[in-house]
Amino acid sequence: MSSSATPPTARRGTAMARLVFALCWLAVLFDGLDMFIYGSVLPHMLETKALGLDPDQAGDLGSYATFGMLIGALTAGTVCDRIGRKKMMIGCVTVFSLASGLCALAPNVATFGLGRTLAGLGLGGLLPTAITMVSDYAPRGRGALVVGGLMTAHHAGGILSAYVATWVVEPLGWRAAFWFCVIPLLFVPVIAKVMPESLSFLIARGRTEEARRLSTTYDVELPAVKARRPDGTGRWDALTDLFRANQWIQTLLYWLASFGGLLLVYGVATWLPTLMRAEGYDLGSSLQFVVVFNLGGILGMLVAGRAADRFGAPRISAVWFLLTAVSVYLLSIHMALALTFVVVFLAGVFLNSAQVMIYATVSIRSDPESRATAVGWTSGMGRFGAVFGPWLGGQLLASGNGDWGFTAFALTGLFSMVFIGIASVRKAQQASPRSTGLSVPAAH
Template identity: 65%
Template sequence: MSASPVPSAARGTRLAVLVVCLCWLVVLFDGLDLFIYGAVLPGMLDDPELGLTAARAGDLGSYATFGMLLGALSVGTLTDRIGRKKVIIGCTVVFSLASAVCAAAPGVGVFGLARFVAGFGLGGLLPTTITLVAEYAPRGRGNLMIGLLMTAHQAGGILAACLGLWLVEPFGWRSAFWVGLAPLVIAVPLVVKFLPESLGFLLARNRTEEARRLAERYEVELPAMRPSSAASTDRWDALAALFRDGHWKRTLLFWATSFGGLLLVYGVSTWLPTMMRGQGYELGSALAFLVVINVGGIVGMLVAGRIADRFGAVRVAAVWFALTAVGIHLLGIHMPLVLTYVVVFLTGLWLFSAQTMVYAAVSGRSTADNRATAVGWTSGMGRFGAVFGPWLGGQLVAAQAESWGFTVFAATALLATVLVGLAGLGQRSSTGPDLTVRPVRT
C-alpha cells in the first residue's frame, strides 16, 4: 500500500527548512560581525589610546567592505567549482578568527588588517548562502526563502547594537569583538555535520552518483536538469556567460544597482548612530536607532520576499529603493523622538530588502552552473559601493555635514530605483532549468 502524499511532500519541505536554518545561523553571525563595527564606533572614537578620528574611522570601515569586495568576486567563481558547503565553512572560519584578532589588536594598523581579512570571509559567505537557499527553495517560494534568510543579517545587526549597548561602557569596545569567536564554536560544527551540498551543483559538475546518494539520504528526487559540461570548461566561462547573448546590459545594470544599494546599506549602517548623535540625539538613542532600523529590516525581508514571489523581485526592488530615498531624506530633519523611531523603522524595512531583492532577481535569472558566479559578482561589484559608503560617511561627518549625508544617501537610493527598473525592462525571471527539490513519492 502506498504511503500518504502528505508525509512525502513534507520531506522536501523539511530539507529546505534544514538548509535555511543552518544558513540563517551563519548569516546571523555574518551580520553581527559586519555591524559590530558601527555599533562600537562611538566607543572607539572616545578611546584615547586609539586616537581615532572620524575620517580615519571611515577608512577603517572601508577596509572590511574592500575585503568583502574581493571575497565576493573570488568566492563566487570558486563556489561554482568546489561547492557551496566548503565555501560556507571556510568563510565562517575566516571571519570568526579575524574578529578575535580585532579584539586583541594593539593598534589601528593591526585592527584594520584584521577587518580586511574578516571582510574577505563575510563577502564570500553571503552570496554563497543565498545561492544554496535558492536552489533548495520550494517552487514559487524562492524570493520568500531568500528574504527569510536575510532576516538573519538584520538580526545580526540588532545583536550587534545590543552588544554595543551592553558591553562597550562596562567592558570596553574590544569585548564585543571577542563575541565574534562564537560562530567557530557554534555554527561551524553544525554546518559540517548537517548542511547538504547543492544537488543542482553536483549535477552541473557531472557528479551524478554523489547527487543520487545525497537525494536518497534525504528522500528527495533529483532536480529536473541534465548534467552539463561545466566541469571541463574554463574557470571564467561562468562569468563570460553573464555577457553572452545580449545579457551584458542587464548584467551591468544589476551591478550598478548593487553598487548603489550596498553604498546605502553599509554607509547608513556604519554611520547612523554617529550621524544621529550629530543631529542632537543622545548616544543611547542613537544606538537604539541601529536596533530599530534592523528590526525594520527583518520585517521588510519577509514582506518583500512574499510580495516578490507574486509580482517579481525587480518591481519590488524599484519601489523599495524609491521609498528608501524618502525615508533617508526625512532622517535629516530633526523630528520628535517617537516619529523619528517610526521613520527609522520604515527606512530599515525598505532599505535592506531592496538590495536583497536585487540578489533574488539575479539568482532567478541564472542557471545552476553559473548561479553562484552571477550572485557573487553582483555582490562583489556592489562592494565597491560598500567600500565607498563608509568612507563617504566619514568625510561628511568629519566636515560636520551630517544633514548633507542624509541627502546624498537619499539621492543614491533614487539612482538605484532608476537602474534596477532599467535592468528589469522586458526581462522575466526563472530562465534557468527547474531546480526544485521534489520529495520522493512512496
C-alpha cells in the same frame, strides 16, 4: 490516504529545505553580527579615542571591511561553483570569526584595519554562498520569499550587535565586543557535520552518484543541471554566461543597482549611530536606532519577499528604493524622538530589502550550475558601493558636513531605483521562456 495529503517525498524534501535554511540562517546571523558590530561600537571608540581613532580614520576602517567583502564576493561565486557551497560556508565563517579575534587583539589602527579587511573576505563570501544554498532547495515559485527570509538573519545580527555594544562595551571595553564575534567559530563543526552539499553543484561537477545517494537519503528530486566539463576547460562558463547575447545589458544594470544599494546599506549601517548623535541624540538613543532599523529590515524582508514573488522582484526593488530615498532624507530633519524612531523603522523596512530583491532576482533567473557565480558577481560589483559608502560618511563628518550624509544616501537610493527600474522594463519586454520557466511572474 486522501489525494490532498502531502506525499512522503514532499515532506522529506521540505525537511531538507528547512535544514538547509536553518543552518544558513544561523550563519548569516553571525555574518550580520560581525558586520554591524563596528558601527555599533564606533561612537564609543571615537569618544574614548580608542587606538587614536578620528572620524576620517573611522570611515577608512569601515571601508576596509567592505573592500574585503568586495574581494570575497567576487571570488566566492567562482570558487563556490568549483569547490562546493558547504566548504565555502565553512571557510567563510572560520575566516571572519578569526579576523574578529585579530581586531580584539589589535595594538594599533593598522592591525585593526587588517582584521576588518580579513573579516570582510569571509563576510563577502558568505552571503552569496548562503543565498545560493537556500535557492537550490527553495520551493518552486517561492525563491524571493526564501531569500528574504534568509536575510532576516542579517538584521537579527544587527540587533544583536547593538545589544552587545550596550551590555558588553561599557563594563568591559570595545575589545570585548570583538571577542564576542569569535563565538561563531564554535558553529563550524555543526555545519561540517549536518549541512548537505548542494545537489546542483554535485551534478554540475560530475559527482552524480554522490548526488543520487543524497537525494535518496532525503527523498529529494534530482535537479536538471548541465554538467561542467571534467577537464576544467569550462571553468569560466558560468561567468561568460552573464554576458552572452544581450544578457550583458541586464547584468550591468543589476551591477549598477547593486552598487547604489550596497553604498546605502553599508554607509547607513556604519554611520547611523554616529550621524544620529550629530543630529543631537544621545548615545543610548543612537544605539536603539540600530535596533529599530534592523527590526524594520526583518519586516521588510518578509513583506518584500512575498510581494516580489507575486509582482516581480525588480519592480518591488525599484519601488522600495524610492521609498528608501524618501525615508533616509527625512532623517536629516530633526524631529520629535518618537517620530524619528518611526522614520528609522521605515528606512530599515525599505532600504535593506530593496537590495536583497536584486539578489533574489539574479538567483531566480540564473541556471542552477552558475547561480553562485551570478549572485557572487552581482554582490561583488556592488561592493564597490559598499567600500565607498563608509568612506563618504567619514569624509562628510570630517569636513563638518555631517548634515549632508543622509541627503547623499537618499540621492543614491534614487540612483538605484533608476537602474533596477530599467532592468525591470527590459525583462518584461523580452518575455523570454527562461524568465517564465521557474513558476515565478514574468516581470521578474
